[in-house]
Amino acid sequence: MDLLALADFNLVARHGGFGKAARAAARPKATLSRRVTELEASLELRLFERGARVLKLTEEGRALFERTAVMLTELDETATEIASRGGRPRGRLRISAPSLFSQTTMGRLAAGFALKHPDVRLEVTAEDRPVDMIEEGYDLVIRVNPEPDATLVGRVFLRDRLVVVASPGLARPLIGSEAVPAVVRGSVGGAEAWQVSTQEGRSSIAVDPKLGLSSLVMVRDAVRMGVGAARLPLSLASPDIVAGRLAHWGDVEGPETTLWALYPTRRLLSARVAAFLDHLRDAFPNGSPDELAAYVSQSAG
Template sequence: MDLLAIADFNLVAKHGGYGRAARATGRSKATLSRRVADLESRLKLRLFERGTRTLTLTEEGQALYERSRVLLTDLDETVNAIAGGGARPAGRLRISAPLLFCQIAMGKLAAQFAEKYPEVQLEVTSDDRSVDMVEEGYDLVIRVNPETNEALYGRTFLRDRLVVAASAQLKRPVGSDPAPAVMRSSSQPHPPHWDVMLEGQHRRLVIEPVMQLSSVIMVRDAVRAGAGAGLLPISLVSQDLEAGRLVSWGDADGPEIALWALYPSRRLLNARVSAFLEFLKEVFPTGAPEELAAYINT
């Protein structure tokens, strides 16, 4: 099998066309076209559907791309590791992480990682959307409770939980009286109540939204100011709870919050990605909410 032909096929598939691949890599468009045509002839398969202006992968082409891009990445990393002779991680490491995690922890993590691995050029982008790691060139993404993706691998490195917190001066409603609630902006309708666990019992807290804010940090600050109760990560308000500035009206009765570090290949991980994963494990050895709270409050 012609490895160069497969590599050129991957370039065209990744960039979505011969012209784009040629401009991005400096390769000849004619050479790329000839290599892909030779590969299709050898395999006796059509790998691309060619329209007047578009080029899309066939089902067979998509299958070959998904498998071969991982193998080519592994091969490239193996060659780099051998050539580097086991040198310390170096080069660019691109990470995408949720906005809240970036605001409360990522700056400090980046500084400490850079001090430990000065040869790595770290680039962090805050983004809550589901990014395409391959197309957008990310080495690692951090996501909260991500959906299953067969193309990605990963591990949980932190866990958190939600608590209904309110100012100590705000009286908790009795019975079915609604509680003033500071809500996070959402495209979905807000629920009429929060289900919580308090003193080992299930409770239903009827709520009346008094404001909607676009970030969790703003929700916390409004709750601190006494505007209403808010559903907040325990790691973000634990210090306020301990100091008595806020009080807990119960833990949210729902799934836990899990932060995952995701990457596109589980074999022969990029040395920079491996170093960052080990660094996360050192900073958060158990992944408990208390570790994150202590880290951001130190």
């Protein structure tokens, strides 16, 4: 079997089309099409269903892709490590990270890594959907409270916690008083109670959601305007609490939010991925919510 043709087949399958694969790899579309056709002829199998606008893997094509994608990646990682003179990080590193973490933290993190490892071409994509690392070509993903996945390994590198905040002009309600207006992420529901803890002890805050927004950054901005109270990650609210733009009403009771750095189990841990994991550990040696909040505050400053 022609290994180069197999690699081109994987490239087309991963990107879902000859045109997309050609643009991603800066290769002629005709060359990719010819190599895949030659591979199909050598195997006497049709690997793609070719329509006017759609290119889909056949059952045989999908089986070949699933069984060879990891193998080709391992070969690439091995060749890169050998060429990197003893494991010096170099080459392309693609990372997917949650939107909020990317907006508040990843810019500074990525810049520090780029300065430390100039031979690595780092690409960071901010998105909240659960990406398919193998098919989409990511080397590392950062996820918040991920579901167990037998194909991925990794570690918790940060923790965050939710706090209840409001504009300083909005008085904190007394126990038994009427519900205060609230800003929530997502759809607006009925009245509810938020359980919080403070230095004085535990209490319940009755809230009446008035505004629903799709991102926590939007929620924070609305709370600054005095619309109502909100539950926000400490890392996002901390700069405004320190500056006096938001009042801290208490910590939300419940489990902490965990941020994981994950990579595939069946792939060699490249020097690039290992270097980024070390970079995370250097940036957040304790991985505590207060450490993340301080990092975000420094970034905002």
